[in-house]
Amino acid sequence: GFYFSLWYALNVAYNIANKKVLNVLPAPLTVASIQLGIGAIYVRTLWLLHIRPSPRLAQSGISIVRRVGICHTAGQLLTVTALGAGTVSFTHIVKASEPFFSAAVSAIVFRRWMKLHVYATLIPVVGGVAYACLKDRYFSLVALLAALGSNIAFALRAVYSKAGMDEKYVGDDVTPANLYGSVTCFSFLLSLVPAVILEGASFPGLWHDATEEKDANGISSMALIIRIVISGLTHYTNNEVMFLALSNVHPVTLAVGNTLKRVFIIIASVVVFNSPLDFRTAIGSAIGIGGVFSYSLAKQRYEKSGDTTHSSRPSRLRR
Numbered sequence: 405g406f407y408f409s410l411w412y413a414l415n416v417a418y419n420i421a422n423k424k425v426l427n428v429l430p431a432p433l434t435v436a437s438i439q440l441g442i443g444a445i446y447v448r449t450l451w452l453l454h455i456r457p458s459p460r461l462a463q464s465g466i467s468i469v470r471r472v473g474i475c476h477t478a479g480q481l482l483t484v485t486a487l488g489a490g491t492v493s494f495t496h497i498v499k500a501s502e503p504f505f506s507a508a509v510s511a512i513v514f515r516r517w518m519k520l521h522v523y524a525t526l527i528p529v530v531g532g533v534a535y536a537c538l539k540d541r542y543f544s545l546v547a548l549l550a551a552l553g554s555n556i557a558f559a560l561r562a563v564y565s566k567a568g569m570d571e572k573y574v575g576d577d578v579t580p581a582n583l584y585g586s587v588t589c590f591s592f593l594l595s596l597v598p599a600v601i602l603e604g605a606s607f608p609g610l611w612h613d614a615t616e617e618k619d620a621n622g623i624s625s626m627a628l629i630i631r632i633v634i635s636g637l638t639h640y641t642n643n644e645v646m647f648l649a650l651s652n653v654h655p656v657t658l659a660v661g662n663t664l665k666r667v668f669i670i671i672a673s674v675v676v677f678n679s680p681l682d683f684r685t686a687i688g689s690a691i692g693i694g695g696v697f698s699y700s701l702a703k704q705r706y707e708k709s710g711d712t713t714h715s716s717r718p719s720r721l722r723r
Contacts, residue, residue, distance in 0.1 A: 407645060411642060426487060428614040431610050433484070433599040440480060442636025442637060443588045444588050450585075459578045459579075460578075461575040472565050473594060476561050481598065483495070486499075486546075490544035493674055495547055497685075500689070504530055507522075526695065532690070532692030536688025536692060584644070611628075615628055
């Protein structure tokens with residue numbers, strides 16, 4: 405219960421803090437990069453102070469960090485772009501379709517096919533999310549495409565992470581939390597490239613506008629810095645707590661918790677930002693999120709029974 409409560413609280417705090425930053429500072433790539441940088445500073449501080457043993461990566465571990473890091477960077481940049489272009493609720497309605505992309509990546513990359521019954525549970529996911537998006541009064545094409553892109557990136561990240569943890573030796577003290585810390589450090593450096601190229605020239609002006617305007621949207625530089633730091637810390641720590649939850653609860657419990665997490669974020673964003681869902685959007689969201697829950701339960705059942713089909717062709721990750 406403690407891990408779930410903390411996980412929910414950090415998720416809600418991140419999404420609210422992040423949106424408040426983007427509302428006054430419309431530079432999603434730079435904000436996303438700074439958030440990764442804050443996470444990198446946080447975890448490296450833990451390593452330098454020996455609060456947590458620092459990982460020593462073998463060559464295979466470095467290769468895994470690079471592959472996972474590329475996907476993590478793309479997912480983070482696209483997610484923050486979606487949150488900046490649309491409402492928090494709209495973005496998370498779209499991101500509820502992530503299991504569909506995870507199943508597709510698992511089949512294409514791992515050649516792992518599940519039973520038809522499992523795939524059938526994805527129909528309400530896709531249908532519900534599509535209906536909710538088309539009927540959403542805050543529909544944004546940029547937010548839709550960016551959120552869908554982040555789903556693909558995070559699905560690939562999960563596949564490469566799983567392949568990495570299956571390797572016999574990737575280094576010393578490479579725990580899941582330390583692997584995520586290493587990925588965050590690499591992703592921060594990688595994210596600087598698009599942030600500087602696409603927003604480097606405009607960022608000083610955007611910062612000036614955010615902190616110098618005297619209308620209701622303007623805030624002080626220190627207040628904006630504090631918001632960014634909070635968004636960066638909550639982004640990193642909510643992922644750390646997720647790893648703790650993974651190791652302390654049954655997979656079905658985690659599936660339920662992950663489904664409810666979306667509900668809490670959507671409700672909290674509606675209340676904080678006064679962006680209510682109309683009836684049809686709420687119905688579509690409920691169908692989609694219900695489908696996610698059904699898919700999670702069905703997937704756990706068939707994985708537990710070993711009732712999956714593998715192609716005779718080897719996965720590219722094993723070559």
